Amino acid sequence: MQKLIWIALATGAALFTAATVAMNDTADMALQRAKPAAAAPLDGKRPVVVEFFTSQGCSSCPPSDRLAAKLAREPGVLVIQRPVTYGDRLGWADTLASPTNTALQQAYARSGLAGRNGVYTPQAVIAGRGGLVGSQERALRQQIAEAGKLAAPAVRLRTKPDGVTEIMIDGTGIGRAQVLLVGLDSDETVSVSRGENGGRSLSYTNIWKGERALGTLSGGEASFMVDAAEKIIAGANRYAVIVRQGKAGPILAGQILP
Incomplete structure (x- = not known):
């Protein structure tokens, strides 16, 4: 049986690392080491939204940040990095963190997110439906592939001569959902001077900066x-x-705007 210890917001610094977050039994860890992440091809038919919850104060997060950058270059994934605030207690205030990201991760945990649920870093959340440790590439790719098979609204984009972008969505059979415009910072590199990552330069991709409802x-x-x-x-x-159902529900579709 896997031994999983999830970090609540009240946990101390000693429980902050991903090793503490998810302690698998010896056989499972050996299996993970024996099977390096394969570059499973993504069909690219429509992007699956993957949100990465990380912290500059977390020494286990840089591999997840690198994986986020790798996946962001592939047509089958829309990566959104969401740095959280609760790692700030470890001696370094995350320069990109937002309380909104922390609140969303908490809401995911309350919603009963499938897979490795809880509030911890690094965590990857796939299409708002399932979570896992954010550096586990092989398992993450498998979940992305499965999410890509689910029914989803078709999203088409058209830029008009006046520069206005028209977003056309066919949600037949999908049900009620919010359409959100999300602002991203395409890339940032941060020099960390203190804490678990002191002396390192960390790079981030598609960092969440804000959002507003379109309808x-x-x-x-x-x-x-x-x-x-x-x-x-x-x-x-x-x-x-x-396109998201509820405040912290499944993300049915996503596209980068031209």
Whole structure:
């Protein structure tokens, strides 16, 4: 039986590492070491949204950050990095962290997220449905492939001559969902001077900077317009649209905007 210890927000620094978060039995760990991550091809038909919850104060997070950057270059994945705040107690205040990210991870934990649920770093959440340790590439790719098989609304993008982006979504049979514009910072490198990663430079990809609701999808087709004024979220230089059920529910679709 796997021995899993999940970190609550009240846990101390000694429980912060991913090794403490997920302690598998010896046989399972040996299996993971014996099977290096294979580059399982992603079909690229539509991106699966993967959110990475990490902290600059977490010494186990840099491998997850590197995996996030790797997946972000592949057509079958839309990566959103969501640095959290509770690692700040370990001696370094995360320069990219947001309380909104911490709150979302807590909400995922309360919702009964499938897989390795809880509040810990590094965690990857796949399509708002399942979670696992964010550095486990092989398992993560398997979950991405499975999420890509689920029914999802079709998203088409068109940029008009005036620069307005039209987002056309066919949600037939999907049910009610929110359509959100998400602001991202495409890449950042941070020099950490204290804490578990003191003396290291850490790189991040598609860091969450904010979001706003564009409207609601109620089944059938819907169209949303995004002009230049709406693409103003502090710190963002890239934008994506995601379709989510509820505040911390499944993410049904996502696309980077042109």
